[in-house]
Amino acid sequence: xxxxxxxxxxxxxxxxxxxxxxxxxxxxxxxxxxxxxxxxxxxxxxxxxxxxxxxxxxxxxxxxxxxxxxxxxxxxxxxxxxxxxxxxxxxxxxxxxxxxxxxxxxxxxxxxxxxxxxxxxxxxxxxxxxxxxxxxxxxxxxxxxxxxxxxxxxxxxxxxxxxxxxxxxxxxxxxxxxxxxxxxxxxxxxxxxxxxxxxxxxxxxxxxxxxxxxxxxxxxxxxxxxxxxxxxxxxxxxxxxxxxxxxxxxxxxxxxxxxxxxxxxxxxxxxxxxxxxxxxxxxxxxxxxxxxxxxxxxxxxxx
Amino acid sequence: xxxxxxxxxxxxxxxxxxxxxxxxxxxxxxxxxxxxxxxxxxxxxxxxxxxxxxxxxxxxxxxxxxxxxxxxxxxxxxxxxxxxxxxxxxxxxxxxxxxxxxxxxxxxxxxxxxxxxxxxxxxxxxxxxxxxxxxxxxxxxxxxxxxxxxxxxxxxxxxxxxxxxxxxxxxxxxxxxxxxxxxxxxxxxxxxxxxxxxxxxxxxxxxxxxxxxxxxxxxxxxxxxxxxxxxxxxxxxxxxxxxxxxxxxxxxxxxxxxxxxxxxxxxxxxxxxxxxxxxxxxxxxxxxxxxxxxxxxxxxxxxxxxxxxxxxxxxxxxxxxxxxxxxxxxxxxxxxxxxxxxxxxxxxxxxxxxxxxxxxxxxxxxxxxxxxxxxxxxxxxxxxxxxxxxxxxxxxxxxxxxxxxxxxxxxxxxxxxxxxxxxxxxxxxxxxxxx
Numbered sequence: 134x135x136x137x138x139x140x141x142x143x144x145x146x147x148x149x150x151x152x153x154x155x156x157x158x159x160x161x162x163x164x165x166x167x168x169x170x171x172x173x174x175x176x177x178x179x180x181x182x183x184x185x186x187x188x189x190x191x192x193x194x195x196x197x198x199x200x201x202x203x204x205x206x207x208x209x210x211x212x213x214x215x216x217x218x219x220x221x222x223x224x225x226x227x228x229x230x231x232x233x234x235x236x237x238x239x240x241x242x243x244x245x246x247x248x249x250x251x252x253x254x255x256x257x258x259x260x261x262x263x264x265x266x267x268x269x270x271x272x273x274x275x276x277x278x279x280x281x282x283x284x285x286x287x288x289x290x291x292x293x294x295x296x297x298x299x300x301x302x303x304x305x306x307x308x309x310x311x312x313x314x315x316x317x318x319x320x321x322x323x324x325x326x327x328x329x330x331x332x333x334x335x336x337x338x339x340x341x342x343x344x345x346x347x348x349x350x351x352x353x354x355x356x357x358x359x360x361x362x363x364x365x366x367x368x369x370x371x372x373x374x375x376x377x378x379x380x381x382x383x384x385x386x387x388x389x390x391x392x393x394x395x396x397x398x399x400x401x402x403x404x405x406x407x408x409x410x411x412x413x414x415x416x417x418x419x420x421x422x423x424x425x426x427x428x429x430x431x432x433x434x435x436x
Numbered sequence: 437x438x439x440x441x442x443x444x445x446x447x448x449x450x451x452x453x454x455x456x457x458x459x460x461x462x463x464x465x466x467x468x469x470x471x472x473x474x475x476x477x478x479x480x481x482x483x484x485x486x487x488x489x490x491x492x493x494x495x496x497x498x499x500x501x502x503x504x505x506x507x508x509x510x511x512x513x514x515x516x517x518x519x520x521x522x523x524x525x526x527x528x529x530x531x532x533x534x535x536x537x538x539x540x541x542x543x544x545x546x547x548x549x550x551x552x553x554x555x556x557x558x559x560x561x562x563x564x565x566x567x568x569x570x571x572x573x574x575x576x577x578x579x580x581x582x583x584x585x586x587x588x589x590x591x592x593x594x595x596x597x598x599x600x601x602x603x604x605x606x607x608x609x610x611x612x613x614x615x616x617x618x619x620x621x622x623x624x625x626x627x628x629x630x631x632x633x634x635x636x637x638x639x640x641x642x643x644x645x646x647x648x649x650x651x652x653x654x655x656x657x658x659x660x661x662x663x664x665x666x667x668x669x670x671x672x673x674x675x676x677x678x679x680x681x682x683x684x685x686x687x688x689x690x691x692x693x694x695x696x697x698x699x700x701x702x703x704x705x706x707x708x709x710x711x712x713x714x715x716x717x718x719x720x721x722x723x724x725x726x727x728x729x730x731x732x733x734x735x736x737x738x739x740x741x742x743x744x745x746x747x748x749x750x751x752x753x754x755x756x757x758x759x760x761x762x763x764x765x766x767x768x769x770x771x772x773x774x775x776x777x778x779x780x781x782x783x784x785x786x787x788x789x790x791x792x793x794x795x796x797x798x799x800x801x802x803x804x805x806x807x808x809x810x811x812x813x814x815x816x817x818x819x820x821x822x823x824x825x826x827x828x829x830x831x832x833x834x835x836x837x838x839x840x841x842x843x844x845x846x847x848x849x850x851x852x853x854x855x856x857x858x859x860x861x862x863x864x865x866x867x868x869x870x871x
Contacts, residue, residue, distance in 0.1 A: 202643060229636065362800070
């Protein structure tokens with residue numbers, strides 16, 4: 134009796150936290166808002182989706198709050214960026230969740246990076262003298278629309294594997310997602326033409342995939358090494374580099390302090406451009422297509 | 437032997453013949469369904485590849501490396517890591533360190549961590565110091581596949597008594613544990629060897645966790661104390677603890693954790709006089725406490741701003757020993773021999789706690805302050821006060837430099853000014869510590 138009462142209270146309480154759509158079968162939790170948005174696009178009403186990080190938050194430094202454990206303990210799928218992006222907090226959450234389905238080796242453990250052609254995979258010896266280097270490769274791959282498609286296909290495969298009855302729905306949703314992405318992409322012809330080959334500076338290596346896609350030329354980074362704050366000596370060198378290359382835009386995420394970027398901009402005549410790296414990174418940029426669309430158009434406008 | 441061989445051959449033949457029996461439509465359907473299921477369960481990556489081929493995915497023209505390259509740890513090596521903890525004591529009236537050093541390596545911690553098998557993870561932490569040599573700080577198996585959100589640890593661990601006790605000393609925001617922990621449990625906190633069972637639940641919509649332990653003993657064995665009977669002779673002499681954690685997100689930037697806990701067990705308490713080699717009595721000690729942690733960290737500016745307010749208060753009750761009288765009054769805690777034995781004649785109740793705050797001033801810099809108050813068992817319950825201030829600098833996530841000033845006021849004697857500098861570093865994939 135007590136057990137039934139507890140279960141009733143628990144379900145009511147949790148129901149208040151997360152209203153599940155009718156007919157939902159798979160509970161999906163993602164580490165980032167980008168994976169969340171693509172998972173929702175593919176899963177539709179057959180899944181419930183939640184995300185741990187916010188788009189305006191540095192995904193490297195998310196706190197492993199116990200409330201996230203509650204999201205994960207009943208999850209069927211845990212989808213994460215991988216490549217050690219979540220290394221500082223994911224192990225705590227997975228240990229805390231005590232959910233074998235989403236532990237490594239479980240059916241719901243989905244390392245999305247394994248479907249992605251990677252950039253910046255270090256060669257030779259790697260150590261922390263190189264900063265917060267990611268030994269397995271650059272994890273910010275979602276900022277290339279082609280990788281957005283790969284992520285969608287991976288979700289379709291995983292959801293179909295776990296919920297075969299929904300295969301047709303997932304297939305249709307995935308195709309629809311790609312079609313919408315293709316349509317948006319076709320509107321960027323002018324912008325991509327304008328961006329191609331232009332020199333810019335980025336704060337962090339998170340814009341490498343975006344640069345590969347747009348063919349913009351990143352001539353320097355605000356960080357002297359990944360994850361290391363700018364030093365005066367580095368900024369002095371960067372100013373010289375920008376003057377030499379003619380870089381007129383400094384691209385940065387909304388979660389970095391822009392004072393140093395403003396300092397460099399003041400000495401080079403460049404413009405500081407804050408771009409959302411993820412869904413929800415800025416107000417009004419609420420889905421994956423909007424992020425890509427906003428970033429491409431804003432960069433083109435700034436150049 | 438021939439008979440056995442013939443039997444095996446006949447069984448094998450029978451199996452083969454069964455395999456050759458014509459299939460019925462129902463069998464075919466079942467097999468087709470099984471095949472479909474196995475295809476459905478095939479590796480997701482293979483499916484993605486297939487889809488890419490079918491849909492004529494854009495060929496990669498860059499020097500990219502595809503993620504699915506095989507295992508990154510083909511030899512299944514565990515994670516090895518090390519933490520160095522150095523302390524310099526610049527106090528004006530001399531060193532205040534246990535070993536009397538002005539500049540010393542307080543401890544080096546070596547950790548080996550890995551999944552043991554599909555059911556357990558293993559963690560081993562060895563502490564190395566000039567004073568203690570090599571010691572097992574922690575070593576435990578943790579279950580990874582128990583149902584009902586249960587987790588069991590087997591081994592030695594930092595006990596879930598309060599908030600800071602579960603944090604390694606080198607990872608504290610302060611240089612040393614709060615005095616209430618040092619005075620009640622020792623300078624390195626309360627450890628235990630035994631079983632730890634915990635369960636996460638949320639009947640009221642917020643995070644709750646119950647943590648129960650059963651440990652061999654609540655205090656390290658002191659070889660100079662002899663009671664004539666082991667503290668863990670009966671199951672009642674083992675250590676038992678329970679802690680209930682409660683956690684709330686107040687909003688996306690702030691959260692609150694409030695916990696209550698209790699620990700009871702038996703330990704050796706020295707007596708004023710000795711009979712033969714008996715110079716101590718097994719005495720029950722019970723400690724209970726409350727801890728409270730408030731955190732603020734705005735998500736967007738989380739790299740640069742954060743604040744923690746933390747407090748713990750606890751009460752410890754111990755039988756005190758004041759003399760010896762003949763055995764009949766001694767009851768169950770005394771040696772089972774007909775000699776005059778020591779007896780607990782009164783109970784001491786000491787309390788204490790601290791309040792700690794820490795504010796982030798830059799991406800790498802923090803300031804903090806702590807106020808301690810504890811009824812010191814070493815001074816028969818006289819109250820020790822201490823106020824300390826901290827400046828922390830993190831060159832990176834893997835190194836830390838802390839400066840501390842403290843005004844320490846013991847119940848007897850003169851107040852002491854303490855100035856400590858601490859440097860710590862971590863090598864290797866040191867696992868993140870609990871939230």
